[in-house]
Amino acid sequence: MTHRSFMLGAVALACACGTALAKSPVTPSSQTLDGLPGLACQAILCLSSSLQPGECAPSLNHYFGIQIFNKYGLDWGATVAARRVFLGMCPAADAPGMPARIDAIAHGAGKCDPQSLNSAFAATAYRYRKTASAGGDAGEITTYDVQPIATVNQNTLPGYCVSYNDHAWTYDLSVKYVGEPLKGGYWVKAKDFNTAQARWQAEHGGQWASGWTYSWNDPRSPLGMNHGN
Template identity: 60%
Template sequence: FGIKRFNRHGLDWGATVAARRSFLGQCPAAADPGMPERVEAISHGAGKCDADYLNRSYADTAYKWRKRGYRYDAATGNQEPVYEVHTLKTVTLTQLPTWCVAYNDHDWTYELSVRYVGRPTMGGHWVKAEDYEAAQARWDAEHGGQWAQGWNFSMSDPRQRAGL
């Protein structure tokens, strides 16, 4: 995990993965049955399969919105909808990347399980598997009932779609 390569923009994951693969390939057992796949999983997955990394890397913005009425546009002579829009931090990736599945499911890997809570259009995110039940219950309580009643949720701003 300590092997990291940087470029002028910060951490260079491609170079880091290559350096880790090269280092792990020096192990005498690296060519044993099943080990090339294991080396690949470690080099790709180490440090990139926890909730913090997934939430940072796949962060996006969702929108909670509803029409509040209409206003008259004197220039066009048309009525245009007026929207109330709130942005929501969200994570769009709801399935683990394949390298995380290979890394996490191997017999020699410490349990790194993470689970996705919620829905992408309503502020979903990754948590440690051990925290999932409480996090999902909290998300359900915070995102149901009055919070969601009468609102629409989308990954695009409705004002952009309406051309406003």
């Protein structure tokens, strides 16, 4: 999406806010977007773009500061609901298309950038090859050369990220998966994909890949031979 598209989205939200204020039964002197309503509208715009200037700090700090805990730790469902309530304070929250946009932001913001995805789906894969096999009283014994691989095991976006990223008012939130899950894959911003993919292919081809078998399980473990390729 182009910067112009994002600006059109910003204008659309501003117009919606203006319409909502015009219909509001309050005095003219109070018809300004300050306080929590102003922060909520600002948060919607700032969370719809990777371009987040310093002016976004107050609303983003407030938004991400909304955290609901239970005895087990962060209650994500309750946190999403509370953040949704905050965003709903924007006067434009009921404008056409806005409820779905607010829902997408509440579920996806802070969880769909490369760093968050790479952390949430971090995993360890293994590449291995046999080094020796020998028979004995206990049966055949096989030894392996095993190397763990830090990787990200999900190469498709969760549904909440698809909803968050794929919107007419979204600017430059797209991400792409580099490489393969069993071979050190990871997420990057879409604009960085070509460079990152070329680097991954250079680092994970040739001798690095030749002669190895790849698995989610250590071949020396009971699950060892349930390998990936």
